[in-house]
Amino acid sequence: MDAYYRPTRAEISLDALRCNIEAFRSAMPAxxxxxxxxxxxxxxxxxxxxxxxxxxxxxxxxxxxxxxxxxxxxxxxxxxxxxxxxxxxxxxxxxxxxxxxxxxxxxxxxxxxxxxxxxxxxxxxxxxxxxxxxxxxxxxxxxxxxxxxxxxxxxxxxxxxxxxxxxxxxxxxxxxxxxxxxxxxxxxxxxxxxxxxxxxxxxxxxxxxxxxxxxxxxxxxxxxxxxxYGLYPSEEVNKRRFELQPVMSLKTEIVMTKTAPPGWGISYGAKYVTKGNERIGTLPIGYADGFSRMLTGKAEALVRGVRVPVLGTICMDQCMIALDPAADARGFGASGPVEAGEEVVLLGCQGDEVISAEDIGAKLGTINYEVTCMLAARVPRVYVRDGRAVSVTNPLT
Ligand SMILES: Cc1ncc(COP(=O)(O)O)c(C=O)c1O
The missing domain is CATH 3.20.20.10 (Alanine racemase)
Incomplete structure (x- = not known):
């Protein structure tokens, strides 16, 4: 297994891949x-x-x-x-x-x-x-x-x-x-x-x-x-014929939290400015990873199963998310404030919430195909079978 040190990775479910292949195989003429x-x-x-x-x-x-x-x-x-x-x-x-x-x-x-x-x-x-x-x-x-x-x-x-x-x-x-x-x-x-x-x-x-x-x-x-890869070619195909399972998830971790004071600029251009005291989380993923800068102002992330907005401009290697009181009201509060080290999902499921390749594609004005293809080589791929990582590829290490 290759090593990786930045906690950003694409998890690739080999079980989902197999299920999808078998679903197609059994539906095709013998x-x-x-x-x-x-x-x-x-x-x-x-x-x-x-x-x-x-x-x-x-x-x-x-x-x-x-x-x-x-x-x-x-x-x-x-x-x-x-x-x-x-x-x-x-x-x-x-x-x-x-x-x-x-x-x-x-x-x-x-x-x-x-x-x-x-x-x-x-x-x-x-x-x-x-x-x-x-x-x-x-x-x-x-x-x-x-x-x-x-x-x-x-x-x-x-x-x-x-x-x-x-x-x-x-x-x-x-x-x-x-x-x-x-x-x-x-x-x-x-x-x-x-x-x-x-x-x-x-x-x-x-x-x-x-x-x-x-x-x-x-x-x-x-x-x-x-x-x-568990994705439908379009919304128009007969999705009921197959229950496909998405193979890729994109995950990272909060590497810093802070409560920014009112009027504090977040990211390049200070395009987002805090309205009051706002709790912010920094993620080690950016547009050079395929998390496109064109998602600025549109992207969302999942934290503790709650959907939160990405704030301000997406940088080359990092971006920031809101760990705000509104999100607290929806679930953070119960288990204490979100801290550095907690998992964040940018593509895939967490709890009952899902961010799909189609959601991201719609925000970018493109299709699910391009969303997964965009993921940069520098993002390690962690291959998972039966809930266990069985191999990791990271061309950098
Ligand atoms: C010639 C050809 N065949 C098959 C495929 C697979 O298409 P899809 O990903 O829509 O199943 C492609 C992909 O674009 C292709 O170019």
């Missing part, structure tokens, strides 16, 4: 493979630890955004198949071959580069062909040569085509008209593959939202991201 999306440091949760736990929970594939992320997993000893969902330049093909990493294929020059580097004794480059059915990001357009591209890829020496996939743009919306259109476009391509008996083992389309609302459109593999 035989559907599961890819755990661990890109962006596993949406902030820690790529290597989440990948290892997902693999141990039966994930068949891991998904990442860049080759570098896949290399990190292999170097950590993770042998599960990995697909790079984003662009890999031909300069990375040799390493991908050597490490058995699969790449997404959607560019003509990638076929040429793969052919050039093929040779006796060189392992094949594993690849999944990406079709753009309406995301407008990566992928070959169905009407502009998808079938021919697939045929060429299958004939390219040195390539092993493992899969064919697409990505839905609006699967998290209530109205499924657009997703149906994307699914139909993809089905046309898949029908071509089937009609011509083209050997492509895994055909996949669904993200978490499609896994929740339209599992019948997933194909042979669900690419599970946000749902695995």
């Amino acid at each position: 035989g559907t493979l599961l890819m755990a999306s661990v890109k962006a440091n596993a949406y902030g949760h820690g790529a290597v630890e989440i990948a290892a736990e997902a693999a141990a929970s039966g994930a068949d594939y891991l998904g990442v955004a860049f080759l570098d992320e896949a290399v990190q997993l292999r170097r950590a000893g993770i042998a599960t198949p990995v697909l790079v969902l984003g662009y890999v330049p031909p300069s990375g093909f040799a390493l991908a071959r050597e490490l058995g990493i699969s790449v997404a294929l959607f560019r003509e020059d990638a076929l040429e580069a793969a052919a050039q580097s093929a040779g006796a004794g060189v392992p094949p480059l594993k690849a999944h062909i990406k079709i753009d059915t309406g995301m407008g990001r990566l992928g070959v357009l169905p009407e502009q040569g998808a079938a021919a591209f697939i045929e060429r890829a299958l004939c390219t020496p040195g390539l092993e085509i493992e899969g064919l996939f697409t990505h839905f743009a609006k699967a998290d919306e209530c109205d499924k008209t657009y997703t149906r259109l994307q699914y139909d476009r993809f089905t046309d391509v898949v029908d071509y593959v089937k009609k011509h008996d083209l050997p492509i083992p895994v055909i996949h389309a669904a993200n978490s939202a499609a896994g929740i609302d339209t599992p019948e459109w997933a194909g042979g593999m669900l690419r599970l991201g946000i749902g695995m």
Whole structure:
């Protein structure tokens, strides 16, 4: 376990992760493979630890955004198949071959580069062909040569085509008209593959939202991201189908308390000024940890199960909370004043109160995905199983 000395940490529940994976697995049609999306440091949760736990929970594939992320997993000893969902330049093909990493294929020059580097004794480059059915990001357009591209890829020496996939743009919306259109476009391509008996083992389309609302459109593999982390892709998906458990909590401790006199400025710019004698707590977390300065005037914290405001400007490494009489009236008073050393929750539950990634996202004008991804590398991740810390990662120590 890595050491950490500042009492700020993200607690990552491996039990919740497992439950969420099992919930999706049991809700998908029998035989559907599961890819755990661990890109962006596993949406902030820690790529290597989440990948290892997902693999141990039966994930068949891991998904990442860049080759570098896949290399990190292999170097950590993770042998599960990995697909790079984003662009890999031909300069990375040799390493991908050597490490058995699969790449997404959607560019003509990638076929040429793969052919050039093929040779006796060189392992094949594993690849999944990406079709753009309406995301407008990566992928070959169905009407502009998808079938021919697939045929060429299958004939390219040195390539092993493992899969064919697409990505839905609006699967998290209530109205499924657009997703149906994307699914139909993809089905046309898949029908071509089937009609011509083209050997492509895994055909996949669904993200978490499609896994929740339209599992019948997933194909042979669900690419599970946000749902695995216990968060819903949107408020519009059918949340009643799954009771997901959030995997990440963000916790810290009060490192100083004081009663500031009336008219006392709190934090940079003295934007908050005490009205009377106000009890203030200082927290060792700030915007450099991913607790965004844009939450200034909006953020809340949980202390003794009571919701309190963050006061004044959020600094780079610290911020202040109100331990005021109003909060006292709601519960502090009974057990004496809040003191340094007491736990504070900034994301997650304490007592009956919850601050969710959606709450924070709404305050920032963003989505829950970005809230967990924002958590900085310098925040230690403490992995918890059965209520016990089983490992800690802290790149600083
Ligand atoms: C191609 C692809 N598939 C699957 C996913 C997982 O999506 P989600 O986190 O919504 O489940 C992503 C993530 O954005 C993705 O880019």
